[in-house]
Amino acid sequence: MKIVFQNPILILMIRLFLGGLFIYASLDKITDPQSFSRDISNYHIIPFGLENSMAVILPWLELFIGLGLILGCLVDGAALVSMSLLVIFIVAIGSAILRGYNIECGCGLKEGEVVGTQKLLENTILFLLGFLILRRSKKKYEIFPNTD
Amino acid sequence: MIFDTPLKQGGLFLIISVFVGSLFNSLRTDFNSIPMIAIEIEQATGEILLEKESGPNEIRSITTDQALLLYKEGILFVDARDIEEYEEGHIPGAISSEDFMELTFHIEEVQSKSAPIVTYCGGGECAKSEDLAFDLQATGYNQIYIYLGGWMEWENKGFEIEK
Numbered sequence: 135m136k137i138v139f140q141n142p143i144l145i146l147m148i149r150l151f152l153g154g155l156f157i158y159a160s161l162d163k164i165t166d167p168q169s170f171s172r173d174i175s176n177y178h179i180i181p182f183g184l185e186n187s188m189a190v191i192l193p194w195l196e197l198f199i200g201l202g203l204i205l206g207c208l209v210d211g212a213a214l215v216s217m218s219l220l221v222i223f224i225v226a227i228g229s230a231i232l233r234g235y236n237i238e239c240g241c242g243l244k245e246g247e248v249v250g251t252q253k254l255l256e257n258t259i260l261f262l263l264g265f266l267i268l269r270r271s272k273k274k275y276e277i278f279p280n281t282d
Numbered sequence: 283m284i285f286d287t288p289l290k291q292g293g294l295f296l297i298i299s300v301f302v303g304s305l306f307n308s309l310r311t312d313f314n315s316i317p318m319i320a321i322e323i324e325q326a327t328g329e330i331l332l333e334k335e336s337g338p339n340e341i342r343s344i345t346t347d348q349a350l351l352l353y354k355e356g357i358l359f360v361d362a363r364d365i366e367e368y369e370e371g372h373i374p375g376a377i378s379s380e381d382f383m384e385l386t387f388h389i390e391e392v393q394s395k396s397a398p399i400v401t402y403c404g405g406g407e408c409a410k411s412e413d414l415a416f417d418l419q420a421t422g423y424n425q426i427y428i429y430l431g432g433w434m435e436w437e438n439k440g441f442e443i444e445k
């Protein structure tokens with residue numbers, strides 16, 4: 135089992151999938167930060183009007199780690215950031231569900247997606263994929279930093 | 283090698299994103315840039331209601347008393363909740379926002395773009411009335427009030443309802 139998860143080809147495919155997903159999710163948010171900021175604000179967990187700063191910066195972070203994962207550039211960092219982001223998303227969505235909010239997810243993947251246990255499950259799976267990337271044994275098909 | 287740990291690399295991603303994001307936001311020219319700190323929606327004061335002082339493109343929030351006042355003035359109310367909730371009961375005369383296109387056609391038929399509109403949803407921490415208000419603003423309506431108390435307060439106060 136362990137060997138399967140360490141397969142460089144599999145790791146590469148996971149990197150392309152996760153990276154592609156992050157890039158795709160970032161595009162709408164970069165185009166329209168105002169509506170992304172409203173989606174964040176609807177969670178009622180970001181204080182002092184900082185949802186706007188988050189709406190300006192977070193999509194770019196998603197874009198850059200997506201590029202990093204796909205190009206094989208700073209893969210460790212990209213995997214770590216993607217895992218951290220997914221933990222934040224899981225906590226945010228979980229807290230919204232617990233408080234009984236029926237709000238738009240703001241995930242950026244599908245228009246009008248509402249928070250729910252399905253999003254929690256999806257994000258948990260993506261988190262595990264990030265973990266597999268971070269724990270890979272061979273740094274193959276990566277351009278920077280070139281350690282092999 | 284400076285960026286030899288995942289944490290340092292992650293920090294680099296973060297720094298680059300903060301820099302590029304802020305720069306892009308301040309330089310973009312497509313009217314989609316936003317202030318880094320969100321401005322809270324202001325509470326409408328009693329006397330500005332209906333006096334067109336709201337000015338273009340300023341969304342204000344209103345209290346239950348103000349909502350009742352506007353209701354009695356015959357101002358258009360739009361219900362932002364799900365259609366099922368709307369059908370179970372709504373503020374009399376309010377129209378559902380279920381189909382946004384249909385809603386805008388309907389509003390266009392009955393009033394001008396500068397005439398006031400009140401949006402509301404379930405109340406409490408519901409967000410749909412705010413989303414709807416911004417969507418309407420983007421379509422060109424410029425006197426929009428959000429009734430934050432929403433359906434919950436309206437019903438609790440025992441005001442008229444329609445089924």
